[in-house]
Amino acid sequence: MDKLWYQEPGEGSDVTAACRIRLFRNRADLKFPWKLTAEECGHATDEMLQALSEKVPELSDAGAFRMEQMEEEKLRTLYEKAILHKGSLQHPDGAGILISRDESISVTINSEDHIRMQVSHTGREFRKVWSIINALDDAINQIYPYAFDDVLGYRTAYPTNVGTGMKAYAVLHLPQLAESAGFSELPGEIGRYGVSIRPAFGTAREESGDLFVLFNQKTLGISELDIIQILDNVIGRLTEREKKLRQEAAGRHRLQMQDVCCKAYGTLRYAQLMSQKTAMQLLSHLWWGTAEGLVAFRTEPDFYRMMMEIQPGTLQEMAGRRLEGVDCDRERALYLRKRLPELTEE
Numbered sequence: 001m002d003k004l005w006y007q008e009p010g011e012g013s014d015v016t017a018a019c020r021i022r023l024f025r026n027r028a029d030l031k032f033p034w035k036l037t038a039e040e041c042g043h044a045t046d047e048m049l050q051a052l053s054e055k056v057p058e059l060s061d062a063g064a065f066r067m068e069q070m071e072e073e074k075l076r077t078l079y080e081k082a083i084l085h086k087g088s089l090q091h092p093d094g095a096g097i098l099i100s101r102d103e104s105i106s107v108t109i110n111s112e113d114h115i116r117m118q119v120s121h122t123g124r125e126f127r128k129v130w131s132i133i134n135a136l137d138d139a140i141n142q143i144y145p146y147a148f149d150d151v152l153g154y155r156t157a158y159p160t161n162v163g164t165g166m167k168a169y170a171v172l173h174l175p176q177l178a179e180s181a182g183f184s185e186l187p188g189e190i191g192r193y194g195v196s197i198r199p200a201f202g203t204a205r206e207e208s209g210d211l212f213v214l215f216n217q218k219t220l221g222i223s224e225l226d227i228i229q230i231l232d233n234v235i236g237r238l239t240e241r242e243k244k245l246r247q248e249a250a251g252r253h254r255l256q257m258q259d260v261c262c263k264a265y266g267t268l269r270y271a272q273l274m275s276q277k278t279a280m281q282l283l284s285h286l287w288w289g290t291a292e293g294l295v296a297f298r299t300e301p302d303f304y305r306m307m308m309e310i311q312p313g314t315l316q317e318m319a320g321r322r323l324e325g326v327d328c329d330r331e332r333a334l335y336l337r338k339r340l341p342e343l344t345e346e
Helices: 038-055 072-080 086-090 126-143 175-179 181-191 224-252 254-270 276-291 303-309 312-319 326-339
Strands: 016-025 063-066 096-099 105-109 115-122 166-173 195-199 211-216
Touching: 016 126, 038 063, 038 096, 038 105, 038 126, 072 086, 072 312, 105 126, 115 126, 126 224, 166 224, 166 276, 166 303, 175 181, 175 224, 175 276, 181 195, 195 224, 211 224, 224 254, 254 276, 254 326, 276 303, 276 326, 303 312, 303 326, 312 326
Parallel strands: none
Antiparallel strands: 016 115, 016 166, 063 096, 096 105, 105 115, 166 211, 195 211
16 A cells, blocks of 8 residues: 555654645636536536546546545545545535545545645645645646636635635644643734644644644735745744753753653553543653653654544544444554554663
């Protein structure tokens, strides 16, 4: 089986786990999807799935699917991986999706917009991702002219996406910053740059393993490269603050922090049942402890991959069977026991 994009270690900061860019586009020759009849929408989706598969080089290896024909568990897994949004999950009828073999590229068809394309990559690789999605965007535009206004820019289903029709996201690991007294003021602080932040999984930092998604809110009156530059600048500042707090914690309370990491390792390594919330918290402790040299492994762990793969839908997909209740916690514990490398004896 081909490796998925998040199974490949990324380049860049140990604070930035991954990045992705989405572009929202609509065809100039069609009404918005919600204005189409079910028959019109289904016909357009089938035609677009075939045309994009055949004519767009970036989608030559992609699987093409009608969403209403996909299993509910598969749709939920794609939602966990941020490939699908909640609207597609709740209302799959008439929509379609193309997904590359490594899942780094996806194009959702006739959900809320006619075209919602996304490219993901591990690490802090915005410019590489932009290069890929820009080429994808141009190739699709050669087939379908986009609805574009000379003043407002790309016409989108939601007014918040008008303009560039672009949203860029960075997944950041911020365990020490999230514990700091000033963290509650961070949304207001970065909001003046047109940037927002939220937990990466669920609604609480504990569920997310201190992973947060940083993304642009502003899409109008700004260029795509400006959006990337603003995000990059904010990421740089947050990274500096996070690393400073880590160094201070490791310096002042090194033995205590080592103890926390070793206890986290012992639980992850030997537990027979493991809830998602507990696993995410313990992996977060080990992740930043490893970065600060509090503990060391015989082989380098890929913490972001583990956090992705212990989500319920992804875990079930890897197991190849339905997991419910205690079965899910048992499978998660088994996965972590197998996946987590051994510590060195030093």
